[in-house]
Amino acid sequence: MKTVNDISELRAQVKAWRQQGLTIAFVPTMGNLHAGHISLVDEAHKHADKIVASIFVNPMQFGVNEDIDNYPRTMADDQAKLTAAGTDLLFTPTPEMIYPNGLDKQSFVEVPNVSDGYCGESRPGHFRGVSTIVCKLFNLVQPDVACFGLKDYQQVQVIQTMVEDLSMPITIIPVPTSREASGLALSSRNGYLTAEQKAIAPALQHNLRWLAEQITTKYTQQHDIDFITLAAQATKAIDKAGLTTDYLHVCHAQTLQPATMADTRLVILAAAHCGKARLIDNLQVKLS
Structure with a gap:
């Protein structure tokens, strides 16, 4: 598995695959991976020739009372798991690369209605952050398909609606929730x-x-x-x-x-x- 944190290097690899006529599946994550994340990679293999994953702890989707600094970061372990799962490319950008002008000057994507209520009400601004980063990553990776876990059901609906509303040529593949034997959803x-x-x-x-x-x-x-x-x-x-x-x-x-x-x-x-x-x-x- 190749790991890149440079946008131009990512685009060069995607362009090379496209020139070979290969299809691309994308699995965006925030890292600290578990079996549920790997099930997304396994599903992605069924739909495309090449698998791109990303690890980016997105500051835009964290609220004022949510401590992004304490979010677990386990890059070496995550890389080993993604390699074992057959991932072809891992993109690991920094916040400065994704938001070079800072969050307060960043254009954003907002999906009405399905973003309202539930987690959208409990975490104001959360889905604006999700839809913005997913849209930006889609523009960078330009995948044919993208896999998302159904544990975050509202998030899947937000992303699916965004793709449909903005006419993005990407198929969203919802993947069933992975659970422990007790029934607890992996998270x-x-x-x-x-x-x-x-x-x-x-x-x-x-x-x-x-x-x-x-x-x-x-x-x-x-x-x-x-x-x-x-x-x-x-x-x-x-x-x-x-x-x-x-x-x-x-x-x-x-x-x-x-x-x-x-x-x-x-x-x-x-x-x-x-x-x-x-x-x-x-x-x-x-x-x-």
Whole structure:
């Protein structure tokens, strides 16, 4: 695997592959990689000839109360994992390369509607930072496809909407969430959990599954579904388990608007605090 941190070198390699008629898949990350990230690389191999990954801790998507300086950086270990997974090129730019004029003078990309609410409400400005850096990386790498994990479901919808709205010739490939045996979604944030917290953290996913079962059962039995009351019951159970729920909502799977009885493709979006870690998770529900 070749590692570059120079934009001109990145573009030269991409141009050379294009001249050979090769296709390119892209996996953007912020590093501190785990098996979930590697599953994105594995999926990328199914769709393209060459795999480009990036590691960039993006300051634009961190809020004023979020400590970017303490975000774990494990470059050597990340490089070893990406090499073992068959990545062809790793791009590791610095903030000065990506934002040469500083954040306050940087043009930005904002995706309305799907960026609102949920993590967008809890972390103001977060999705502006995400859409801006992803757009910029897309312009640099110019991939045919890009792989994103569905653990960050709202993020995937934001990026998919941006690609469609701006007519980018890129196929977005959502990749299922990787989980521990307990059901806990793999996340770099899990490193903040103590052993005791690790034991109670799976309550988030367990209660999403309970909520999905309740919705499916009521739909099958042709009963009215009170999404708000059911979500409140799941929230109460999550908090009782020792977490602190940030939000939990049942939504239309594409628009992310509150679910109605007419919707058959739903997603349950949730976030909860467990010690220092803010955990996010989701569960799609298809009614038929």
